[in-house]
Amino acid sequence: MSAVSNAGHPGTAVGLAANQWGQGDNPDPLIRHKHGLVGTSVSRIDGPLKVQGKATFAAEFVKEGLTYAALAFSTIAKGRIETLDTSAAEAAPGVVLVMTYKNAPRMKPMPLFMTAEKAAGGDNLPIMQDDRVHWNGQPIALVLAETQEQADFASSLVHATFKAEPSVTNFKEAKRRGTKTGEFGGGPLKLEIGDAEAALTQVPVSIDAQYSTPRHSHNAIEPHAATVAWDGDALLVHDASQAVVHTAWSLSSVFGIDESQVHVTSPYVGGGFGSKTLWQHQVLGAAASKLAGRPVRITLSREGVYRMVGGRSQTEQRVALGADKDGRLKAIIHTGVVAMSHQNALPEPFILATRGAYAADAFKLHVEVAQMDMLANTFMRAPGEAVGTFGLECALDELADKLGIDPVEIRILNEPDKHPTEGKPFSSRNIVEAWRTGAQRFGWAKRNAKPGSVRQGEWLIGMGCATGTYPYYRMPGGAARITLRKDGHARVEIAAHEMGMGTATAHSQVTADRLGLPLDQVTFGYGDSKMPGAVLAGGSQQSASIGAAIVAAQHALFAQLLILAGNASPLAGLRPEEVGGFNGGLVALADLARSESYASIMGRAGRDEIVVQEDAPPPMELQNWSMHSYGAMFCEARVNAVTGETRISRFLGSFDCGRILNAKTAASQFRGGIIMGLGLALMEETQFDERNGRIMNPSLAEYHVPAHMDVPEIDVIWNDIPDPHTPMGAHGIGEIGITGTAAAVANAVFNATGKRVRDLPLTLDKLM
Amino acid sequence: MPITVNGNEAELPHDPRVSLLDLLREDLHLFGAKKGCNQGACGACTVLVDGQRVLSCLTLAVQCEGRHVMTVEGLAGDNGLHPLQKAFIEHDGFQCGFCTPGQICSALGMAAEFDRGVPSVITEDFDDDGVALTPEEIRERMSGNLCRCGAHNGIVAAIAEVHAIQGDRTDSREAAA
């Protein structure tokens, strides 16, 4: 270990991190580096472009001879297209092509997400390959025209009749037909430890309640779009993507071409939240482009996004908790049913958080799936945890109320000392500290435990809290290339994504610290399938994946630099582990007097640049440890006693998420998650017509997301305790904010009014 | 009479269905104004027409004959940044940046409305002393601009800061006169 310590010079040179994670006692030396860029509030490096409107999004690539696409959709949930009259559309001004199942090129279905390493498809259906209809809103015709206006008009002239077949679009009916156990991450969503039902009958205090959450839509403000062009057999897609390499591989499979022939770029993404993967629009846009021999821009209308891109499925959850008189949990039951389509494989896994939340003797956790004929549901911010913590954390609040125990204290009381259902040690879990500092800052002690007892005029005021949690993941597939130039400029390239998380900024900071360079000497290239790695921006795992890949490449870089430095260098004889990046060069960690700049090393070796590329090691840390981000969420709600209107007046998130890489962009990530959680709590619902399987509110006017007036000042704090087993000591922060939030709101509303609402969203009719 | 966009004259489209938003984006390749919904629900397409904020997706291009359109690209010169653009960066008033041009144009139009004495639904007393452009007033007046990334706090802080500074300047000019 002494070789990688900073030898009495903290905050100067950063030695190499061991190129393995979670094994032994080898924390990333960057954790101890206190005076660098990591952790500081650097403004986004793409900020100037974005505020000037100069960041180029998918629908903004200019191409010679561009055509515009518009779609027509099915109006039945299941059956066949009986007649399809496209003659009027074809004759309309400006129309280049009308594509239907009759003339579309033959294509393979999209490889369904999670069924292969680089599969990215939201469904696995052969769209426009035959006359079959699989969901209400399925695209049945694509019109290409010289302008968007011409395409939109012509698509309205497509006339279809359908032969409907019996379909299941009613959740009750789907459940009646039988459910099956959901599968997630290669295993069943079912877990039993002890006899929880029996334990529940033997405890002095228990809660047994039903909770429900509706369907949700991501509603990124940028609608899904792609600008597509073929050059012979090579396909170029300017996409809005959180999975560029996955998308390229999947498209190559659809069109039967080599992976290397598909190039997907995605320099900027106008929000994703789980929705910006591969859906039918990229496939159909590419097919139409092939057929017409012209480049295509396909931008889904807002309605089109609702028809073609799935959202979060609905859940019905039973949560039963049994405790002794002191409030210690003996039994935890979390079971229920979710709706899922036939053409996808994500049963909303609402028990994930419950597996590791609290200590108890007996557990019974089970997610059952009822299949429906509908648009494929999919991943949406914190799939599982966002809605699962609503049930669990509301039930715990109900239990605390029944026991007369403070809701914060009951959570601390049931804190496990190891993972309660897996038995693994926690790598870094400091949620109790987050609770204590959060409660202090929020003024939790002022809460009146008696519901309905604080009133100001018409307004009833209450406080509530809940735990948020989301796992640390690092998926295999990370890789990075570093190009170091003689002038001391480093460019990192990795096929990762920037959807507003601050990825490019945070990892420029990390790279600058690791290599001992100023921030303006580092650039971070991303969003291009031709770059190394297959890195998904999902599961809050991108930062860990990038971090591990950069470390791997840095090992190769330092090794090469030392070879080039040779015997004439003050660094002669040193091994890569014995040097650190410092002041534009390498320095001996044990003797800061021994150093040489990158310019000098490369100059003597006659090199203008060094290029290294390495794969990240496999995620061994996940084998050895239970790893999660945590949040203690506090909410103050005001409910109007006359109208039932709920306003959130204060919110605090107190986070335990490892080391924070950029204080400014991290705060925005936390707030963004919480605000989406406020929407989940108070207003969001994708309304599904159970008679015919059609989404009834496919617009931002009818699906309500939080507007400025709904969002108070959101306070966020974090304890910044690094995890010794992860790159940079960091955990993911993209999804944690949406977890626990809805329960904190519902619990605050209960404290304000004495009314317990168990069905989201908490609209005013439920509080009248 | 043509239309003026960021000080440059441009031809009106032949197709009367073309919205101001599509004219800007597809004909003039000014991609700053964004199409988030194309139906007046999100505010991402907000631009200034003769200084007033409008939803360019709900405005036909031909309606703007002879009028002056300002988009986010025209707020500062080629290299510089408008103070509000700088404040958005400083306060992290965006994440993905897709709603941002609309938020910025809307904020400028909103501030001008406020300075003209136009009340909002929550304004209680707009007398000669004026009222402050409080965070609450900003939230109310900016609620037509959605942000799904949740950058609301930073947006409000940026607008409040710039308005307060410019208010100070106006006050000192008045005091000097």
Ligand code: FES
């Ligand atoms: S695009 Fe104009 S309001 Fe949404």
Ligand code: FES
């Ligand atoms: S910054 Fe992404 S929608 Fe506002």
